[in-house]
Every structure is written in C-alpha cells, then in structure tokens.
Amino acid sequence: MSRSFKPYPFSPRHYEGTPPPLIDGRDPARRAVAIVGGGPVGLTLALALARQGVRSVLIEADDSVCTGSRAICISRRSLEIFKRLGVLPGFLQKGLPWTGGRSFYRDAEVFRFAMHQDDEQSLPPMINIAQYQIEQLLLDEVERHEDLIDIRWQTRVTGIEQRDGHNGASGATLDLRTGDTAWQMDADWVVACDGGRSKIREALGLKLTGTTYEGRYVIVDIELNSSRATERLAYFDPPSNPGSTVLVHKQPDNVWRIDYQLRDDEDPDAAIQPDNVMPRVQSVLDSMGETGDWSPIWITVYKANALTLERYRHGCVLFAGDAAHLVPIFGVRGANSGIDDADNLGWKLGCVINGIAAPRLLDSYSDERVFAARENLSYGMKSTEFMAPPSFAFDLMRNAVLGLATQHAAVRPLINPRQTHAIAYAQSPLNHVTSEAMSAFSTGPAPGSVLPECRLKKRNGDGVDVDIHLTDLLGPCFTALRFGADPESGHGDQGDGKWQQMKNTLAARGIPFNVITLLTSDAASTTALQVRDHTGRLHDLLDATPGTVYLIRPDGHVLARWRNGNAAETLRALTAALAN
Template sequence: MSRSFKPYPFSPRRYGGAVPPLVDGRDPVRRSVAIVGGGPVGMTLALALARQGVRSVLIEADDSVCTGSRAICISRRSLEILKRLGAVEGFLQKGLPWTGGRSFYRDAEVFRFSMHQDDEQSLPPMINIAQYQIEQFLLDELERHADLIEIRWQTRVTAIGQRAASDASRGATLDLQTGDTAWQMEADWVVACDGGRSTIREALGLKLTGTTYEGRYVIVDIELHSDRATERLAYFDPPSNPGSTVLVHKQPDNVWRIDYQLRDDEDPQAAVEPGNVMPRVQSVLDAMGETGEWSPIWITVYKANALTLERYRHGSVLFAGDAAHLVPIFGVRGANSGIDDADNLGWKLGCVVNGIASPELLDSYSDERVFAARENLSYGMKSTEFMAPPTFAFELMRSAVLGLAERHAAVRPLINPRQTHPIAYVQSPLNRAAAEATESQFTHGAAPGSVLPECPLKSIRDGELLDMHLTDLLAPCFTALRFSADASQESAWRDMQEDLASRAIPFQRNHRGSCKRRGQR
C-alpha cells in the first residue's frame, strides 16, 4: 500500500542561533536563571519566573518548536496553571475538550469512564492538542515577555561546572555551542528541562532509577476528516491488531493519533517502515468504521519507562520534567507532571532570586515533586502493566478481566486508565506543622497541601457584579481568603498584612464581602 506523507497543518517559525557579545569566550553577563530545554516545561518555568519579575535565559538546541504530536493531552490542572500564567486562551480555542473514553475487548465495549465535570468548573477536565501547538502557544506568550525572557536558539550545552557549596558566589558555569562558536555562560541557578536524554543529568553523573518496560508502541499521526466525538478510545486484542492494544485520540485540524503495541517478535526498526505501518492503520480505521480518505504525517516508536531521580535539587542545579522523571504515557502524566513541576519550582525559585526566601526553600520543591513523581509512577505502572502485560501472569490477569467485563460490572474498574489527577502534598515540610495544628479546627474542605478546589463566584468590582471563579483570584503572590466578618479578627488580619508588607512579601487579600459564591445574597 502506497500513501504519500502529508505535512502537519502547521508552519513553525524558524529561529537562527546568535551568540551574545563575548569577552575571552565568556558572556560577561551573569544570569539569575538559565533554563536548559525549550519544551513545554522549560517555557512554562520561564513564564512563571517572568510573572514574578525574574529574568531568565532559555537555551534550546533546535531552531523551532518540536515536530510530531508527542504529548497530546493537557489536563485541567495544567490548564489552571497556564491560566494563571496568561497563556491559556490559545489552548482553549484550539484544543478539543473531552470528558471520558471507552475501552473495547475485541468487538465488544467493556468499559466506559468519565472525568469530573460540572458547573463548578471553569475549565474542561482534558483537552487534546499536539505538542507542537502547545509549544507554539507558550512561545507566543514568551515573546510578549521579551524584556524578561531571553531565548538562545540552536545552542547546545556541552558541559556544566558547579562551584563548591562553600563558595559564596555558588552558581554554575555552562559550556555552550552555537554553530561553530564555543562559549560560556555563568548563572546563579540552572534548571535542567532538557528531556529524557538530559545532557545536564548525564554531565552530573546522575541516574534515573525505577522500571523500564520491554514492550514498544508505534505512534502514528494521520490526517483524517471525521465527525466522530473526541474521546479516548482503547482497543484490546482487536481484529486489526490481534493480541495487542490500540489507542486512538482525535486532535485539532483533522489530525488523529494512533498508538498500537508491537508484538514481542516484531523488530522496532522494521515496524516503523511505512509499508508495515499503513496496513495496520487501515485495519484500525476499518474496525472503527472510519471510511474517509487518510494520509500519514508522522511515525515514531515509544518505549514505556517508570523512572525518577532520587532528588531534583543538586546544589545550584534543579531538574524538572522528563529530565527528572520518565512517566508512562498511559494516563497522560508526562507533560502534565512536567508543567506541575514548573509551576511548583517557578514560585519558589522566584522567591529565592527576589530575596524573599532562602535557597533552602528549593529543597521543598524536590520533596514535593519527588513525592508526586512516585505517585504518578505508581498509577502509570499499573496502567502500563494492564495495557502491555510484561509477564505471563499479568497477561493472564488481563485476559480474565477483559473476558469477564462485558457481563460483570464489578471487574470493569480494573480497566480504568487512571487518568492524571492533582497531587496533594500531604507530607510536605511546608505544611506538615500547619496540618497538625489545624487538624482539630478544619474537618471539611481541602487539606493543607491540596490543590485549591474550584467554585464559581460573584465579585463586586467598581460597583459592578461580575461572574468569576475562585481560581481567578490567584496571582503571582501569596493570596489570603477571609471568610469571616467577625470584628474580633480584624486586629490579627491587619497584623498579618503589616508583617508581610514589612518583609516585602508579595501578598493580596480577598474577603467575603467582595466575593460571594453564586446563588448567595
């Protein structure tokens, strides 16, 4: 079968590599923060720092945003973060929202799941959008902050050196290569967002630990016009690919993403040859009842890993995203966990650079995000072991579950892909004492370390009544919500504000008089 490849319906901008003015091969300007890697995680971190007035330089080896769909599902939690950074509008306009999915065993539907969505929420639980679009929307926002964010395209890190912890200046030196020019840059802090093959991680001699799975998936992007609804589709042991698993996601611009598992006896290199991929894709579409014309766009192969560093802070170097952890794609935790890394690190590193907090605050970034990675890995591993059984015992269990699921509802939850969810930092050193102190006072609502729950509000601004949501009140500062009009609290409320102001800690206050839950009078 012969089919010609089509380009993506997207034309990325290309950027040249430029070297700053050098003195003896060194950039004389010492940077506060150097971010290595211009993918979704690095760009989100640069935006988070810019919102606090912190300058950063983003170092990217390529000349544009990425090629291929790669990460395709952005969660509500990630959208909330992007909303706070002022970058969410393009995502909501382009992305395809969805709330659930279906799983099939051979020809029968055996499981259906839905994610939480109601009138309380301001954002969909999930949108489908390709990574090249994710990166372009983030880049658009970065370029609106050119006074704070410098991007060095076509620049590679070749080595890194750190000063001893006893050195008052601390920081790190990056050896860089832009075209034929080798040069150096010094930075107070370096954040490695340079992906699963992290140059920074390798240069520091650090190793990811955990589980690597042998099973491989072929990932294919195709162009297909279809009116089918957007949902996650999983096919176990389908006629089109006996003995394995197929995942299908609809993306914007008539692009579809199809992932199918290779059998153990298939050669991964031969498996991505178009002559082997095209018949497999056609059989998947035939089984789905899709009869429209289609064309391939991009093909790659994927191997699941469940790995993490033990610590994400090493002196003046911090790790985020795939440089820190590799999470299986099942449950869409890869890019979403990386965006959460950037959000957590962004405000803490901003506080350190701005002199509001000591560098020890960054240890809590490592504590919280290593905890989150391990939770994400535990769910990702369960999903991986069901999607692609690593042993005969797992395969036997899966066959039994799928065989029973059509008639026995009790076993269907075992098919659940365990979609990504916000992580509660219940053991964080930042809230452990507060949690113990308030345990007897608060018996309902979110616990310390939990993500702020969403709810609709009405706000009075300049005499006008406005509809909004609780997350709209958040800003790049500490925010206090006051729910009581008790006059006896006025003194403590005022003392808190004066104390924070005396230490130049950014702070805003909201009280019940100006914001009411919708329906309240």
C-alpha cells in the same frame, strides 16, 4: 527512530542561533537563571519566573518548537497553571476538550469512564492539543517578555561546572556551543529541562532509577477529516489487530493519533516501514467505521519507562520534567507532571532570587516533586502493566478482566486508565499543621492539597455581581481566603485593618500577597475586597465557617488553615514557609 510523510498543518517560526556579545569566549553578563531546554517545561518555568520579575535565559538546541508526535493531552491542573500565567485563552481556543472515554474488548464495549466535570468547573478535565502547538502558545507569551526572558536558539550544552558555596548557591559555569562558536556562561542557578536524554544529568553523572518495560508501541499521526466526538478510545485484542492494544485520540486540525502495541516477535525497525504501518492503521479505521481518505504524517516507536532521579536539587542545579523523571504515556502524566514541576519550582526559585526566601526553600521543591513523581509512576506502572502486560501472568490477568467485564460490571473499574490528577503534598515540609486545625476540620482540603474549583460572584465597579470562579482569584502570589467579614472595631485582630497592615508589611518585604474576603449571600458588607459564595458551596467544600482562614501558596496548594484565623497567625505561617 521516526518517519515523516505529509507535513503537519502547522507552520513554525525558525530562529537563528547567535551567541550573546562575548569577551574572551565568555558571556560577561552573569545570569540569575539558566534554563536548559525550551520545551513545555522550560517555557512554563521562564514565564513563571517572569511573573515575579526574575530574568532568565532559555537555552534551546533546536531552531524552533518541536516536531513530531509527543505530548497531546493537557489536564485541567495544567490549564489552571496556564491560567495563572496568562496563556490560557489560546489553549482553550485551539484544544479539543474531552471528559471521558471508552474501552473495547474485541468487538464489545467493556468500560466507559468520565472525569469529574460539573457546572462548578471553569475548565474542561482534559484537552487534546499537539506539543508543537503547546510550545508555540507558550513561546508567543515568552516573546512578549523579551525584557525578562532571553532565548539562545541552536545552542547546545557541552559541559557544566558547579562552584562550591554555602548551600549550593554559588552558581555554575555552562560550556555552550552555538554553531561553530564555543562559549561560556555563568549562572547563579541552572534548571535542567532538557528531556529524557538530559545532557546536564549526564554531565553530573546522575542516573534515573526505576522500571523499563520491554513492550513497544508504534505511534502514528494521520490526517483525517471526521466529525467523531473527542474522547479516549482503547481497543484490546480488536478484530482489526488481533493480540494488540490500540489507542486513538482526535487532535486539532484533523490530526489523529493512533498508538498500537507491537507483538514481542516484531522488529521495531521493520514496524515503522509504511508497508507495515498503512494496512494496520486502515484496519483500525475500518473497525471504527471511518471511511474518509487519510494520509500519514508521522511514525515513531515508543517504549514505556517509569524512572526518576532520587533528588531534583543538586547544589545550584535543579531538574524538572523528563530530565527528572520519565513517566509512561498511559494516563497522560508526562508533560502534565513536568508543567507541575515548573509551577512548583517557579515560585520558590523566584522567592530565593528576589531575596525573600533562603535557598533551602528549594529543597522542598525536590521533596514535593519527587513524592509526586513516585505517585505518578505508581499509577503509570499500573496502567502500563494493563495496557502492555510485561509477563504471561499479567497478560492472563488482563484477559480474564476483559473477558469478565463483558458481563460483570463489578470488574470494569479495573480497566480504568487512571488519568492524571492533582497530587497533594501531604508530607510537605512547608505544610503548617496545628493540632487545633487537625481537630477543627472534618472535611475540606488539608495543607498540601490543591483547592477545589467553585463558582462565585464578585461585584464589579458598576455595582453588578458577575460570575467568577475560585481559580480566577488566585494569582502568582500567596493568597489568604478569609471567610466572613468582621469590621475592625468588632473583632480585633480579625478586622480589616489588621489584614491591610499585614499586606503592607509583606509588600515592604517584596512578598506578593493578597487577601480575599468571602461572604455568604446574606452577610453584611464591609469595605474589604469581597466575593460572594452565593450558593454556600465553597463554604461546604472547605468546611468553612465565619472566621475560617485558608492560606494558599502561589501554586494553588493549601499552606495552612485555621477555624478561627487572624492576620498575625497567617503572617507567621507564611514567614515560616519562606524560611522553611
């Protein structure tokens, strides 16, 4: 249930719903991938596939991007994904960056947190941006790939039938309806990105399992012109709303998001009536010292869920985003975890469709992202139980922590909202781990981890060193980071020629791959593609010495590492991952 007032300062484009040319009620073109749901997850997946030359059709029930207040925070990890997809500039231009927040108990500040941010980072730890803006930025890029991405607006899924085949790769038939026209589409793979009320999940008889919380929050978007800094503000038992918890986020275009907790005895239907909402919002603004005029835009009610499917692959049907898992909003893991799903699935599904990996590679998508979902749910549940205590015991504990925090710094970290972070796939079946590598490295990202960010220098065509970051070097391909250059005549299999030969071998098989040589500032130069770790920081972060090699997956996770690596070992590890 929701209520809208003054329109958002945003003018979406609207699209007609038209089926493709049909023969006997069926789309004659068999699709490689049908993506059901055109939200942030579905749009990200379509772009990830397009980067690999894979065609997809995106099926969206609405006629435009979303309306209302949904996801509003995009993490650094999601921004890194958007960077690889070529859509980052719009997000940095529109979004409001922030690095931390403050929590208050009654009228006293009891906790201040800061997310990791230093001069090595190329991206802020978080930006605030509304979901309709997220979708529009992604849609703008999708429309630049009309040769690879077909969008069917105002089209709903009414049924799905899978056809049995070896390893679930034989495809499915989707029953669809666009306006008054019922039609069918055949697809080799179907990806359900159709949200918490997934029609695909329902049609397959699958159920989310986990915890549903009884506590409810009213979510209010307002328009307010304020110069206040962008940060996360949390108020526990504030004088303006006794017994409630209030969250406040500043968004672009003078939009503010205010979430406040309902008491157990409050009726949710009555709670969104303007006569009940307006005074409570005003009291929050008064307590913040905000004296400007404001107008309501959107009101709705939210209930926290911590739920997931047991598996995200069911034959030729895969699940991503809210269709696969529902994560509490506290810690902003919902949209961000879905974007990570799309990033993980995109390169794997592309490899399968392009014929360079077996369909069983997609089982690793389920393994890794179910693990990530359970990690996210664990953090989200802890945050939820603190933000909206589900029982008297939790409420008693929270009040004790908040009361002690005013005088005792040691208990303040218990108020930490546990913001979303990149999750390492420590037990991934793709990880290439050898006993030699386990004992050779004392620090640095192990297989399954995401690379840390670091400033580097790269020489341009004019012979001038320019500043870059490590994430600038990672594209939608496998990447070998090779520390220290060894001429072919000097070190055999580590020579530049062997790596070029490997690159040519993979190119002939259609496998996207790049090798980058990283030198210290005083190392001798060769003809290889080289980047300078001018401060030595990356060598320290990765515990790298001359001869060290890191193999990175297309989604930025480490696949393998060697203290003394070579092209042959790297090729074997990459080939094994694709064969899974």
